[in-house]
Amino acid sequence: MNGIMRIMKGFEFRELDSPIHRLDPRVKLLYSCCMLVLSLLFVNIFVLMLILTTSIPLVLLGRVIKRWLNMIRGLIPLLVFIFVVNFLFSPNINGLEYATSMTLRFLALSSTFSVVFLTTSPESLAMALIKMKVPYEFTLAFTMAVRFLPTLARDLQRIIDAQRARGLELEKGGFLKRVKNFIPILVPLMVYEIRRSFQIAEAMESRGFGLPKKRTFLYEAKFSKTDYIVTLIILTLVAIMVLLKIIWNIS
């Protein structure tokens, strides 16, 4: 359970004042989308390493290194699993290389998205999406899902506490017993969250959600000089990589 908490915390925004936090959310979205595309385009270990290393200046400048490292620590079992499965079922001859690049790809993707979520509030992400002409209903669903994670983690902890107080031992017994142990945790969690979602829907409707009016916003996103520079850096990086692929035929 600790690992899951670590990973969850690695994607949870916390208010901080840093150059990365101040970046326009659209720049950060661009960064994560570009890294996503690049890491899917390449299997070359060095290129994937390079994509992973782009996170490092961001976590350092954004002062989120502790949570980022913790997130990676939480991912270790999953990384091992990905490595082993890809090594065993590798489609080409060099299984070791293939497994390494698949694991690196997953790590690079997790890292990129972790950096973006750690340093961007759900509200500003939503604003970025709206500015990009995504319909408000979709944006709202997205932000609510992101906003919901910490709440979900808190409820989960409360339920675990309540059941342990009644003598439930999560780490005891064989495999079947351990699976069974999750019933008293998951049933209250699901019932509780479904009820909560109805309550939220009612509360939103009673405040007039869905009225076909043009929305205004409290904060407006504007591109600063830094935003333009960072965008330029990201696009240059992407261009170089694409050229690498075309000219030197790196896979």
Place this chain on the structure above:
Amino acid sequence: MPSKAIEVRDLWFRYEEGEWVLKGINLDIEEGELVAIMGENGAGKTTLIKHFNGLLKPIRGYVKVKGIDTREASVAELAKFVGLVFQNPEHQIFAETVEEEVAFALRNFGYDKEEIRIRVERALKEMNLYEYRDRNPFSLSGGEKKRLALASVLVYDPEIIIMDEPTTGQDYKQKQVLGGIIERLNAKGRTLIVVTHDTEFVAEFFDDIIIMVDGRILARGRVEKLLTNEAIMKKARLLLPQLAEAATYLKGKVNFTGNYLKVENFVKCIAEAMG
């Protein structure tokens, strides 16, 4: 000499990366005591009681429950004699029937079938839920769910019973029922610790209280001394119970003695003053 149910020495605790939530708590609770822990939201009440069954372990200092250091025992071991009833019953209900829900703890502790049947029946009758035994617990009302959560802990008869905010969201009648249950359990010799900020409820059913402010214990003592002390109540940001407020108006005219925050004692004091 009564022995200690709970002994807390210089307890410091914080959640990861956070500020200290408990700052050097010292506390003794004797066996058979009935005590309320009061304080505003965020004072550290719930964090403190989670130390009493080992859900949280001290970062500094220690907590001993019946002489056992909580750092050296599992929650399941401590739960056998410390029953903790949480604020929100929705965080624990999962079974298909009321009966099964109540039997959960007994199954975890390995009681045999016959014993489970007897104990579940007794607990359900005591909490006035026996007629609902085959119902789906999710279909119960708020008050009934709260009683169900209580039954699911009382069923294994723990020596120390801790309740977290048992009166929130309860109507007057439910509060009276709850007060009766607390008095009955205490008369049976159980140690009871109740966390609440419901001053009226405390005035009516408790004699001994602990007031917490900002991770520390501000005061401990008789209910009529502390709940009428405006300086303490202001510091703790608690509401004065109505009878305490009434007593301040009558100061000088009526000689209040004993626990005059209970209605019958209050009336007696006034009757005496009127001759």
